[in-house]
Amino acid sequence: MADPKGFLTHDRELPARRPVDVRIRDWREVYEDFPRPALAKQAARCMDCGIPFCHNGCPLGNLIPEWNDLVYRDDWREAVERLHATNNFPEFTGRLCPAPCESACVLGINSDPVSIKRVEVEIIDRAFAEGWVTPRPPETKTGKRVAVVGSGPAGLAAAQQLTRAGHDVVVFERADKAGGLLRYGIPEFKMEKHHLDRRLAQMEAEGTEFRTGVNVGMDVTAARLREEFDAVVLAGGATAWRDLSVPGRELGGVHQAMEYLPPANRDLAASPISAEGRHVVVIGGGDTGADCIGTAIRQGAASVTQLEIMPRPPASRPGSQPWPTYPMLFKMESAHEELEAGGGARVYAASTTEFLSDEDGNVRALRLVDVEGPASGFRPIPGSEREIPAELVTLAMGFVGPEKGPLLTDLAALASRDFFDARGNVARDSSYATAVEGVFAAGDMGRGQSLIVWAIAEGRSAAAAVDEYLSGRTALPVAVPPTARPLV
Numbered sequence: 001m002a003d004p005k006g007f008l009t010h011d012r013e014l015p016a017r018r019p020v021d022v023r024i025r026d027w028r029e030v031y032e033d034f035p036r037p038a039l040a041k042q043a044a045r046c047m048d049c050g051i052p053f054c055h056n057g058c059p060l061g062n063l064i065p066e067w068n069d070l071v072y073r074d075d076w077r078e079a080v081e082r083l084h085a086t087n088n089f090p091e092f093t094g095r096l097c098p099a100p101c102e103s104a105c106v107l108g109i110n111s112d113p114v115s116i117k118r119v120e121v122e123i124i125d126r127a128f129a130e131g132w133v134t135p136r137p138p139e140t141k142t143g144k145r146v147a148v149v150g151s152g153p154a155g156l157a158a159a160q161q162l163t164r165a166g167h168d169v170v171v172f173e174r175a176d177k178a179g180g181l182l183r184y185g186i187p188e189f190k191m192e193k194h195h196l197d198r199r200l201a202q203m204e205a206e207g208t209e210f211r212t213g214v215n216v217g218m219d220v221t222a223a224r225l226r227e228e229f230d231a232v233v234l235a236g237g238a239t240a241w242r243d244l245s246v247p248g249r250e251l252g253g254v255h256q257a258m259e260y261l262p263p264a265n266r267d268l269a270a271s272p273i274s275a276e277g278r279h280v281v282v283i284g285g286g287d288t289g290a291d292c293i294g295t296a297i298r299q300g301a302a303s304v305t306q307l308e309i310m311p312r313p314p315a316s317r318p319g320s321q322p323w324p325t326y327p328m329l330f331k332m333e334s335a336h337e338e339l340e341a342g343g344g345a346r347v348y349a350a351s352t353t354e355f356l357s358d359e360d361g362n363v364r365a366l367r368l369v370d371v372e373g374p375a376s377g378f379r380p381i382p383g384s385e386r387e388i389p390a391e392l393v394t395l396a397m398g399f400v401g402p403e404k405g406p407l408l409t410d411l412a413a414l415a416s417r418d419f420f421d422a423r424g425n426v427a428r429d430s431s432y433a434t435a436v437e438g439v440f441a442a443g444d445m446g447r448g449q450s451l452i453v454w455a456i457a458e459g460r461s462a463a464a465a466v467d468e469y470l471s472g473r474t475a476l477p478v479a480v481p482p483t484a485r486p487l488v
């Protein structure tokens, strides 16, 4: 512990967000730079607890007190080594993770937790800037071939670990570029894509091969893949979206969030589904909804309203969500700040009952009703029905699991036992193995829509299981067993 009084002398601090009226005119990340001396003070707040609960809060088991201490001592080179020991992609988590580690920080019991996520991202950004992040190709090759289906954080983590273990790894991705939701789901203002590209370049230099534009199950069958490779890792995500079956759902201008966000991320200047000049309603109060809000505002929406069926969450921990759990609290993401600055609203405890059409078959308004609930269901409050203008609607109501396309249905036909679990995700045993010999599953495809940090943790762990399957033993670390129940 570098500074025994750090937590008494320094308050928690984070970098400022760029002013709203400036940042909504571009797509760059929203945060200002954080001066290095200020970061050292934040690292100094870490108490290096005897039992660091933050380790347990982080699904990757990141060695947080160690790198806080190293940053305080100005040993950044060693700090990035310790960071990479447990996390392949801290530049993703340091920007995008909801930081369950901070909810579990002991300092957070009666004070503000350590700014762990900020320290994490500053370490990796400096390491890239200094040229310390270089390819680490394997010293020896095993001659075994592994196919990874899907190039989101789970597939990338599995691929990097397995390549470094000496296997020949090919990542298949149906999109034109690798990255999964990091590429086409998450907007530029949350993570600029050059962070992803530079990590992919490192992976290619290490020997990982990427084949994009290949839809496994359609362009190449699952059985063929199984024949050509010694092992297969399924990391195709949980992309089957939840829909809203109310009258008018078929109208023009009503889109799923993942129909709206990918083209917007592909073409920042001229997306084919643009919010420009339109009244936008985002249905769903989570992260995906926030991404739709920030995107619509940057496209020049006339107004933005967010609807959420659940009541507004509390501002501080309720007794039912005690430390060190990750509490469901009212959040003010950057997109929410932008929404409020533009006069938009977040409406809670409201349910959409109908989309109303203009004369061309496009949505012009949305009918909603306030509801009571969720205990024993949602009940409409009589007399609260009303209409709001809606010329572009995005449905951001979550995902129900992996798509049951040819890839999974063909594999299910080859399976020796149930291929899917009770929730419709791909079932795994404690070694990430599915019911088809030599086929493993990691990330959202096995656990349902989750978080980047969990996808990386599962990708790393599945890689260890595959390595052991192929080589009879493994030196790769296991971050998390698939049965672990998430705090988040």
Ligand SMILES: Cc1cc2nc3c(=O)[nH]c(=O)nc-3n(C[C@H](O)[C@H](O)[C@H](O)COP(=O)(O)OP(=O)(O)OC[C@H]3O[C@@H](n4cnc5c(N)ncnc54)[C@H](O)[C@@H]3O)c2cc1C
Binding pocket: 096, 097, 098, 149, 150, 151, 152, 153, 154, 155, 156, 172, 173, 174, 175, 179, 180, 181, 182, 185, 186, 190, 214, 215, 216, 217, 235, 236, 237, 238, 239, 261, 287, 288, 291, 407, 442, 443, 444, 445, 449, 450, 451, 452, 453, 455
């Ligand atoms: C809009 C949005 C915003 C989010 N924001 C955050 C956030 O800020 N922080 C956070 O922690 N989490 C966030 N999440 C959740 C997070 O992105 C996911 O949990 C994570 O990306 C899952 O990683 P994955 O590798 O399992 O799958 P994915 O990232 O979904 O990647 C799966 C990949 O597999 C490919 N694929 C699927 N089937 C095939 C096939 N048959 N052949 C070839 N390729 C295939 C897909 O094209 C995709 O590229 C967000 C999710 C969404 C939708």
Ligand code: SF4
Binding pocket: 057, 058, 059, 060, 061, 062, 064, 093, 094, 097, 098, 099, 100, 101, 102, 116, 117, 120, 453
């Ligand atoms: S990956 Fe997430 S939970 Fe782990 S240390 Fe980073 S911010 Fe915290």
